[in-house]
Amino acid sequence: MQTREDCLAADRQDPLAPFKQQFDLPPGIIYLDGNSLGVLPRSAQDRALDVIKHEWGAGLIRSWNTAGWFDLPARLGNKLGSLLGAQEGELVITDTTSLNIFKALAAALRIQQQRAPSRRVILSERDNFPTDLYMIQGMIDLLQQGYEMRLIDDDLPLEQALDETVAVLLLSHVNYRSGEMYDMNGVTTLAHEHGVLTIWDLAHAAGAVPVNLTEADADFAVGCTYKYLNGGPGSPAFIWVSPRLSNDFRQPLSGWWGHNRPFDMAVAYEPAEGARRYLCGTQPIISMSLIECGLDIALDAGMAEVRRKSLALGDLFIDLVQHRCASHPLALVTPRNHATRGSHVSFRHPNGFEVMQALIKRGVIGDYREPEVLRFGLTPLYLGYADVWDAVDALKDILDTRSWDRPEFKERTAVT
Numbered sequence: 001m002q003t004r005e006d007c008l009a010a011d012r013q014d015p016l017a018p019f020k021q022q023f024d025l026p027p028g029i030i031y032l033d034g035n036s037l038g039v040l041p042r043s044a045q046d047r048a049l050d051v052i053k054h055e056w057g058a059g060l061i062r063s064w065n066t067a068g069w070f071d072l073p074a075r076l077g078n079k080l081g082s083l084l085g086a087q088e089g090e091l092v093i094t095d096t097t098s099l100n101i102f103k104a105l106a107a108a109l110r111i112q113q114q115r116a117p118s119r120r121v122i123l124s125e126r127d128n129f130p131t132d133l134y135m136i137q138g139m140i141d142l143l144q145q146g147y148e149m150r151l152i153d154d155d156l157p158l159e160q161a162l163d164e165t166v167a168v169l170l171l172s173h174v175n176y177r178s179g180e181m182y183d184m185n186g187v188t189t190l191a192h193e194h195g196v197l198t199i200w201d202l203a204h205a206a207g208a209v210p211v212n213l214t215e216a217d218a219d220f221a222v223g224c225t226y227k228y229l230n231g232g233p234g235s236p237a238f239i240w241v242s243p244r245l246s247n248d249f250r251q252p253l254s255g256w257w258g259h260n261r262p263f264d265m266a267v268a269y270e271p272a273e274g275a276r277r278y279l280c281g282t283q284p285i286i287s288m289s290l291i292e293c294g295l296d297i298a299l300d301a302g303m304a305e306v307r308r309k310s311l312a313l314g315d316l317f318i319d320l321v322q323h324r325c326a327s328h329p330l331a332l333v334t335p336r337n338h339a340t341r342g343s344h345v346s347f348r349h350p351n352g353f354e355v356m357q358a359l360i361k362r363g364v365i366g367d368y369r370e371p372e373v374l375r376f377g378l379t380p381l382y383l384g385y386a387d388v389w390d391a392v393d394a395l396k397d398i399l400d401t402r403s404w405d406r407p408e409f410k411e412r413t414a415v416t
């Protein structure tokens, strides 16, 4: 695609183009940050009103039964599970990704204590999302049993880091900064050959790339619903456990929602059969209810079609930036190779922060991650090829005119 006309022609041919109508995007905005906070599905507005007015307002406490509130984590979990290659009853929506990492890690370490008690290493990646690393550090500090964190990096590749001392491997399927994607099947197989249990963080994968947890024979998975799944700010996360391990899953956050008969009000904790034992306490029902709106759209579109367009948008974006902004110091961070690329594209620029602020001022919303990384989320459900053209056009103009070089674009806010 050499011209804007070519992009418009591609939009007219695009089978996913009509999906944009299902989202409430502000006019004049090109939104390249669906990898951080998805946009508002139109149906979520009616759903929110219904949950608040009818289910909460009129139904009151009865709605736990009559509006299906009690079953919501499992019912929506099944819908999401079908998008991730899980079987019925294996996945629940609950808590945050950080909390679900804690629960999965605790359960995995407990299983390994029984299978191979001498393993004391929790393996992750230096470039992993910080909360993943922080949760590992907190767990090690809590357990006080000589666990240590080992990190894969340029000096320590995965193949070398995996050995008989490793208990658990915690990796993000798609890296939040670089957009690089692991081969989930290959890495899981390799980990299993070393007797290691895997926890996959799917925050940047769920709704973005095809995932099949059953086929990968993964052990545990967690992830967000507020990114590519358009669940709303801070909407609850999810946790999945392989049916091979679900009966052995025990977690320290043993709240009453994970009890086998929560309304027996028994003194002794007894974990529920199946995925309900991954829950802890009372769920945020209003926020959780809205997740269904984004989920239904994703299921309707299908991940194969989403992936096809996501790669095409990414290829277009990379080509346009590299050709039209060639005179500027932009370095591609994301792999070009389809097999190892997620659904966002990142470039480094020495003034990345200011350049992104200037873009946002023009209504081209991406985000910035240290160090120097401009991140552009390519979300096929509400982004077209001409949008990508226009975004690169704005980037080129900002770089050509150095309009980023103003005091107003240097001010740091709490959230970048």
Ligand SMILES: *Cc1c(COP(=O)(O)O)cnc(C)c1O
Pocket: 096, 097, 098, 099, 129, 131, 132, 172, 176, 201, 203, 204, 224, 237
């Ligand atoms: C966004 C993200 C999270 C966020 O975790 P929260 O507990 O929802 O704040 C965790 N892990 C990865 C890899 C992410 O990209």
